[in-house]
Amino acid sequence: MAGFPGSIAFDEYGRPFIILRDQDKQKRLTGIDALKSHILAARQIANTVRTSLGPKGLDKMMVSPDGDVTVTNDGATILKMMDIEHEIGKLLVELSQSQDDEIGDGTTGVVVLAGALLEQAASLVDRGIHPIRIADGFEMACQTAVAHLEKIAELFPVSATNTEPLIQVAMTTLGSKIINKCHRQMAEIAVNAVLAVADLEQKDVNFELIKVEGKVGGKLEDTVLVKGVVIDKTMSHSQMPKELKDVKLAILTCAFEPPKPKTKHKLDVGDVAAYKELRQYEQEKFKEMVNLVKNAGATLAICQWGFDDEANHLLLQQQLPAVRWVGGPEIELIAIATGGRIVPRFEELSPEKLGTAGLVRELSFGTTSDKMLVIEECANSRAVTILVRGGNKMLIEEAKRSLHDALCVVRSLVQEPNIVYGGGAAEIACSLAVAAQADQLASLEQYAYRGFAEALEAIPLALAENSGLSAIHTLGELKAKQSASGDPALGIDCMFTGNMNMREQHVIESLKSKRQQLLLATQLVKMILKIDDVRSPSDQQG
Template sequence: MSALPGNLAFDEYGRPFIILRDQDKEKRLTGTDALKSHIMAGRTIATTLRSSLGPKGLDKMMVSSDGDVTVTNDGATILKLMDVDHEIAKLMVQLSQSQDDEIGDGTTGVVVMAGALLEQAETLLDKGIHPIRIADGFEMAAQCAIKRLEQIADNFPIDLNNLEPLIQTAMTTLGSKIVNKCHRQMAEIAVNAVMAVADLEKRDVNFELIKLEGKVGGRLEDTMLVRGVIVDKDFSHPQMPKELKDVKLAILTCPFEPPKPKTKHKLDVTSVEDYHALRKYEQEKFSEMVQQVKDTGATLAICQWGFDDEANHLLLQRNLPAVRWVGGPEIELIAIATGGRIVPRFEEISADKLGYAGRVKELQFGTTKERMLVIEECRNSRAVTIFIRGGNKMIVEEAKRSLHDALCVIRNLVKDDRVVYGGGAAEIACSIAVAEEANKISSLEQYAFRAFAEALEAVPLALAENSGLSPIETLSEVRSRQVKENNPALGVDCMLKGTCDMKEQHVIETLHSKKQQLVLASQLVKMILKIDDIRSANESEGY
């Protein structure tokens, strides 16, 4: 047998095989050691996110390998951008992502909750309780907490004539975000956007009809809701009118150019006459295409492809304003908004396929040459665009993420109109209920119940800590008042408004989000507690 440099070797028949080196240094973690390793990784991730929880939570700056900077306190975004090696830490990242995909909010809270459960599980393991009994106890406790959430939830009827409660809910979501300096304005924009596209009979919201567009420059306060579509393009010719009214749009996915054969082709121009004949043919074709569009009564052509200067000049001469290089998603959104049909060939264009918009205008920004096109007062006004302004790219991107969270919360309320109160009030109420249930259990699971009750208090503790309050004193006071007054709306006064009643402060969270956090956190912890064997080539790398 001959060995080559590296890990590849050949036997006497010339067949290659791989040699695994350093087998003597390989380590294997089993049993409690493996579980402790998992718990340490999960707790590290949770501790990182803990300081970002709540309205006074701090932001994180993430710098990618190529130097891109992101400043955010959105849990899902932080974890997505973190460079994580440990497999259990990757599960925590996926936990936050699944909360974001399903709910859109509570991505930090769910990770803090899972970290607190892992911390409690470690204490129970040290007492000698089997991990399966702990996992089963946590699952039972989660069901008990969800039952308590159902009891304390308030109905939240959605009334199009009174959007104030929805706005208050959106303001709760935006309270911890960078946009909180104009946070009522942003909440109103989010509510109006969702209400414009919501189908209240089916209790459904089509997010495809809400588009978020951002442009650097201006202030956050300049952010506006456009009941139509904004396209990051301008009119194809600078002399075309900058504003059009009562517009009939021809939406084209065919280019303004002479037809070409599908196969490879070559044309030799050998004389001046041939050149003139070719040029005349092209002019006739351009003229015919423009006339076909004009004959339908169209007053604006929106084209997915480009066209050359000759076609552009001809469009200007024939008084047919045009926009070129409009992307596929924008084309589809314009078609939905204006009620038009996308036309793939000039021969198929007709008056009944045109879309309608009350106004199309070109926006200009500051001293730059950047322009955008706004299509408003459409036939199908359900398509809306939130146009975000900000001092730099980071602020615009964070405002987009913040508004996405607010949109998701309002959508959840349309689907399920039950709410609980924030500021840790719901968690404290559930903690009290789970602790009381533990006293009724005679089996070993009572320890897991009490541990779950303690883990639930991690959220209000973190909120108090991040708000500069004394965590233990604040939690003890709120907890005792909840028991005495039987008021599950009492939470941590993070904004120092002088009352702990979250109902008075209008700090509202959706029931659906809270339930999902409990379910996902308990499921993940159960999965981690069932893994008791790790094999690693080097214990210090990744474990």
């Protein structure tokens, strides 16, 4: 118990309780001091991810306690892997994760916005404004900003025939990622994957049908979209055929093993005759299992469990190709794709429970022995797999995260086909609208409105800083141009094209994502502003 700040005592019933030492000398922050402490912690975390914002944003290298290295600029991943002890810091991690779960993109922007709002709240508190009035003002200003977002949003054509607009949005998302050197190809893969599983009439996308697999080797440009299922397995025997056509799949969750007695008693074999009899029984059972699969009409067995060399050899003799140790999620995806049923017992196998696929083949990679199995031309062709290639595991993991963001943005547009323009254009438009509304207010909340308007400028400021531009000068010029022209498509020219019009640059973002950022950041800031005391379970209760 070395270093433990207390001692254990026992009451008259023998129940232990802890006596904390120096309880009277421990200091607990309350009121405005506590609030400023919370704001400082949140701002530090926001400043950490601020440099990762935008197409010129920098990556972070995260090293786990066991030495695993992750390089990423995805806000949710950075915060999730940071070892944060402060309670308010943990709230920001949850904020980023909430944005990631709901939308999938904008995880860095939402934290930067929350940090900027808290910075404005700190200056307003210093001016003597009560935190509750600030929180209420921020909430009203957020409603004004969201209403203006809806006003400047443009309807977006989502069509399976004309995919170019969707590709432009996916390219905007991937522009800030490590894979931006081939982001046109990656954007096309993401759009085609979503459209393959989307129901455009119901405006619904079943993400369960999209699987992202990675394989080390090759280059990023070798990434492909497979209209089917890719599993990281091979045929169970090296002499089984590597390519099968017009396949009938038996999808099994039962093992090719002799049944074991369901008792705790052990079986003793006393003489050679008994052993031979047991051996004969096992062989007959193996043959019976293989025959049941063959008689059902299956030409390929997909098994969740393994089987030994004897069963493997028997399957080869009977000319029944098989795949073993296929995981549960893959089994389910294969069943969905091929239209087959998952069978738990050999006796239940019948022709109508088999899945169908036009082609099953093994993929080989380079000069290595790495192989994967591809199931294509399935009965239910909606299931797709993105096979990501890359020079090392770290690059593949970052490519997977980037593709996930692109998939989520395209899904958001299928669900709600409205867009705003990126490059900080939407934030500046909302900032101008909120500032104009502040001039119409006579109450104390006008200060919170102006603070909210300034906080919205943190996004274009960060984009300009990360791009190496003169941030204040660029922002001032942009605000003046937007005020004069009323065009909400003018944003930060991060790529130095000489054109501030994001409409012409095709820098497009989902309205749903931008609105969610505003709402989540405002809700969190309102929650933090209402915390004036932090009590731990060990604190003495007065």
